[in-house]
Amino acid sequence: MDNFKEFWNQFKGAIIGVIIAILILITRLHDLILAIVVLLLGAFMGNYVQHNKEYVKEKLKKFIDKM
Secondary structure (H helix, E strand, O other): OHHHHHHHHHHHHHHHHHHHHHHHHHHOHHHHHHHHHHHHHHHHHHHHHHHOHHHHHHHHHHHHHHO
């Protein structure tokens, strides 16, 4: 029993993570989570570009000139 307690204490985060991942895959929530992540990344990128227009414009110009 001590071995099981040591194992549980050492790997409980990984075990819980695997159980949650299995539940997400079974319920097909990964599609929803992926969509939310893509939306948040798009919002973050749009906000970044809006606040750093000149910097982004300069970097894009340099990138296009290299091509």
